[in-house]
Amino acid sequence: MREKIVDVKNLKTSFYTHLGEVQAVRGVSFDVKKGEVLGIVGESGSGKSVTAMSVMKLVSYPGNIKDGEIIFKGEDLVKKKDKEMLSIRGDKISMIFQDPMTSLNPVYTIGNQIMEAITRHQGLDKKAARKKAIEMLRLVGIPSPEDRIDNYPHEFSGGMRQRAMIGIALSCEPDLLIADEPTTALDVTIQAQIMELLKELKDKIDTSIILITHDLGVVADTCDKIMVMYGGLAMERGTAQEIFYEPKHPYTMGLLKSIPRMDLNETGRLVPIPGTPPDLISPPEGCPFSARCPYSMKICKIDMPEYTQFNEGREAACWLLHEDAPEVEVDTGVKRGEVNDK
Amino acid sequence: MTNNKEALLEVKGLKKYFPQRHGFLGRDTRYVKAVDGLDFKIYRGETFGLVGESGCGKSTTGRTIIRLYDITEGQVIIDGVDISELSQKELIPYRKKMQMIFQDPYASLNSRMTVSDIIGEALDIHGLATGDARRDRINYLLNRVGLTTEHASRYPHEFSGGQRQRIGIARALAVDPEFIICDEPISALDVSIQAQVVNMLDDLQSELGLTYMFIAHDLSMVKHISDRIAVMYLGRIVEIGEADRLYDKPEHPYTQALLSAVPIPDPDVTRALAKNRVILEGDVPSPLNPPSGCRFRTRCLYSKPVCSTQIPELEDLGDGHQVACHFTGKLVRNDR
Numbered sequence: 001m002r003e004k005i006v007d008v009k010n011l012k013t014s015f016y017t018h019l020g021e022v023q024a025v026r027g028v029s030f031d032v033k034k035g036e037v038l039g040i041v042g043e044s045g046s047g048k049s050v051t052a053m054s055v056m057k058l059v060s061y062p063g064n065i066k067d068g069e070i071i072f073k074g075e076d077l078v079k080k081k082d083k084e085m086l087s088i089r090g091d092k093i094s095m096i097f098q099d100p101m102t103s104l105n106p107v108y109t110i111g112n113q114i115m116e117a118i119t120r121h122q123g124l125d126k127k128a129a130r131k132k133a134i135e136m137l138r139l140v141g142i143p144s145p146e147d148r149i150d151n152y153p154h155e156f157s158g159g160m161r162q163r164a165m166i167g168i169a170l171s172c173e174p175d176l177l178i179a180d181e182p183t184t185a186l187d188v189t190i191q192a193q194i195m196e197l198l199k200e201l202k203d204k205i206d207t208s209i210i211l212i213t214h215d216l217g218v219v220a221d222t223c224d225k226i227m228v229m230y231g232g233l234a235m236e237r238g239t240a241q242e243i244f245y246e247p248k249h250p251y252t253m254g255l256l257k258s259i260p261r262m263d264l265n266e267t268g269r270l271v272p273i274p275g276t277p278p279d280l281i282s283p284p285e286g287c288p289f290s291a292r293c294p295y296s297m298k299i300c301k302i303d304m305p306e307y308t309q310f311n312e313g314r315e316a317a318c319w320l321l322h323e324d325a326p327e328v329e330v331d332t333g334v335k336r337g338e339v340n341d342k
Numbered sequence: 343m344t345n346n347k348e349a350l351l352e353v354k355g356l357k358k359y360f361p362q363r364h365g366f367l368g369r370d371t372r373y374v375k376a377v378d379g380l381d382f383k384i385y386r387g388e389t390f391g392l393v394g395e396s397g398c399g400k401s402t403t404g405r406t407i408i409r410l411y412d413i414t415e416g417q418v419i420i421d422g423v424d425i426s427e428l429s430q431k432e433l434i435p436y437r438k439k440m441q442m443i444f445q446d447p448y449a450s451l452n453s454r455m456t457v458s459d460i461i462g463e464a465l466d467i468h469g470l471a472t473g474d475a476r477r478d479r480i481n482y483l484l485n486r487v488g489l490t491t492e493h494a495s496r497y498p499h500e501f502s503g504g505q506r507q508r509i510g511i512a513r514a515l516a517v518d519p520e521f522i523i524c525d526e527p528i529s530a531l532d533v534s535i536q537a538q539v540v541n542m543l544d545d546l547q548s549e550l551g552l553t554y555m556f557i558a559h560d561l562s563m564v565k566h567i568s569d570r571i572a573v574m575y576l577g578r579i580v581e582i583g584e585a586d587r588l589y590d591k592p593e594h595p596y597t598q599a600l601l602s603a604v605p606i607p608d609p610d611v612t613r614a615l616a617k618n619r620v621i622l623e624g625d626v627p628s629p630l631n632p633p634s635g636c637r638f639r640t641r642c643l644y645s646k647p648v649c650s651t652q653i654p655e656l657e658d659l660g661d662g663h664q665v666a667c668h669f670t671g672k673l674v675r676n677d678r
Contacts, residue, residue, distance in 0.1 A: 043532040043533060043534060044532055157625045159625055160625070187395035187396055187559065187626075188395070188559065188561065188600065188603045188604055189395060189599060189600060189603045189621075189622045190395075190625070191603065192602075192603035192605075192619060192621050192622075193621055193622070193623075195605075196619075196621055214532070214533055215605070216533075216607035217562075217604065217605035217606055217607045217612065218605050219607075220605060220606065220607045220608055220609045220612050220613075221605035221606075221609075221612045221613065221616060240609040241609055241610070244607065244608060244609050245609075254534060255533060255534065256607070258533060258534050258536070258537035259533060259537070259562065259607060260562045260563055260565065260566035261562065261606065261607070261608070262561060262562040262565050262589060262601070262604060262606060263606050263608070263611060265586055265590075266566070269541055269544065270537035270540055270541055270566065271537065272534060272535070272536075272537035272538040272541060273534035273537070273538075274538070276502050276504065276505075276535070277532070277534075292534075335608065336608060336610070336611075337606065337608050337610075337611040338611070339610045339611055339614045340611075340614055340615065
């Protein structure tokens with residue numbers, strides 16, 4: 001078995017606002033092994049981005065990691081001081097964000113920003129760093145990188161900016177790359193380019209990836225493992241195949257039912273999930289999904305269910321999985337298309 | 343659905359250029375050719391999907407049809423009347439026929455107006471209802487879109503994104519329109535909420551006999567909701583056809599690439615398809631200076647010399663399926 005790069009245990013992150021404590025992440029556990037891609041799926045407000053920011057320890061005031069452990073290569077990041085994190089961030093763990101225009105600094109050239117990471121963490125001099133930066137730009141598919149290195153971010157298109165971001169993030173060959181909605185702001189043909197590039201580079205430098213997205217298509221395409229989040233909690237974890245073909249949690253099933261499938265000639269109506277996501281200032285008692293769940297029982301509104309373990313890395317939190325639960329006929333929403341691998 | 347092929351809307355040679363001044367004191371003017379010669383018809387009772395990537399001119403098309411923008415050239419014919427030259431005043435009766443739902447439910451509702459004023463404004467402008475009748479109409483509309491009468495006195499910030507989009511729909515429905523342009527109505531919403539709104543649009547269409555133009559970049563959702571679909575690239579339509587036909591057998595190289603780029607939410611299927619995925623190189627060229635001839639030729643895997651000299655026109659393949667390509671059905675891939 002491959003080694004665990006990061007092992008997160010019972011992570012809790014809150015934001016202390018004037019309206020009260022917003023419990024964005026309320027106890028999440030997961031791990032990522034070497035070379036693996038973990039997808040974190042969820043709607044806005046489910047806590048997926050805050051989970052990622054917590055792993056980077058980039059949660060800033062008024063937010064705080066309240067509890068839990070983030071074991072990265074044997075060391076607990078939660079206990080690390082800010083100063084110690086500086087040598088980890090950008091070198092061993094790096095991140096790419098949704099909007100490459102706001103995450104690149106508009107007053108520095110692209111080259112400057114790549115070289116910053118290289119000189120800081122690899123101790124190369126300016127000349128060598130510039131050479132490496134050009135190499136990095138070539139690797140991420142920027143045409144004529146020798147000229148482009150002196151461009152400013154506004155001279156790049158959206159897709160090229162995201163490529164440059166990936167170049168910065170991977171310049172120190174990190175053990176873990178966190179990609180927070182890396183293609184949400186991009187068009188679908190550019191999305192295909194970027195995802196292809198990420199897959200290629202992952203194989204080349206054997207980095208692990210945490211991919212955060214709300215697009216189930218992207219997840220199905222790239223992830224080995226998936227964690228489905230809702231209301232600050234993980235509802236279900238498993239391999240991509242398990243989540244898409246044998247979902248155990250009604251929320252996952254609801255998601256699968258509510259999206260149309262382009263490859264199937266479906267004629268029926270979509271099945272939406274009724275209602276809206278919960279408010280995390282005063283999260284509901286019990287299971288956060290109970291108010292929208294078609295199979296909700298009395299107990300669901302009182303207590304959060306324990307995780308039912310199926311096998312290593314496969315678990316779900318639902319009262320229906322309890323041994324005393326009544327037999328309920330469940331529509332899993334699984335649709336399997338024809339596999340055409342000519 | 344479209345057995346009675348009566349065109350509600352016809353667009354002929356529609357062009358919309360945005361001037362961009364530059365040079366000394368802005369003496370030189372260049373034009374962003376956002377929409378550059380569109381021809382299509384929308385039949386009564388159908389949903390016409392318009393897809394394309396950002397910057398291809400799909401939103402400009404919608405806004406030009408409804409005359410939020412002045413038309414540079416071409417005709418927009420609704421119910422047999424050409425509205426392209428009408429003054430703002432003369433347009434009012436046609437505005438009652440055509441309404442629009444916008445993408446961003448946060449920006450498209452006036453935050454200083456109550457919900458009842460937002461919806462009622464349209465009733466006032468067209469003089470449709472006053473007093474009790476106005477209130478009844480607003481309450482009816484709120485119920486129609488799944489909100490309650492209590493919501494009438496609230497302000498937009500008190501609602502979630504999905505609810506705001508419902509308010510936007512109620513506003514569009516207020517004047518009993520025949521035709522609604524939906525400009526990315528669900529792309530700002532969460533996945534689980536999108537289906538709620540799409541189903542509601544579906545119900546409203548069958549109950550009120552509405553015709554939709556549905557502008558979006560989410561190709562799966564467009565296929566689900568549309569009867570016919572037009573694919574745009576850099577201000578021109580490259581392909582129009584029945585939704586199923588277009589998705590099963592796309593003819594234009596751009597449509598093929600666009601559809602193949604969409605990942606399918608089914609791991610085994612999408613990974614098998616990924617082996618043959620067509621990944622386009624580069625970005626969309628600038629509409630300030632689009633390529634000569636076929637605008638897609640710079641990224642096309644099949645382009646030939648003729649593509650840079652002649653603009654391909656939309657041609658009917660016989661079954662109502664139209665494609666704008668010099669080599670429809672006989673594409674030969676270039677070696678790279």
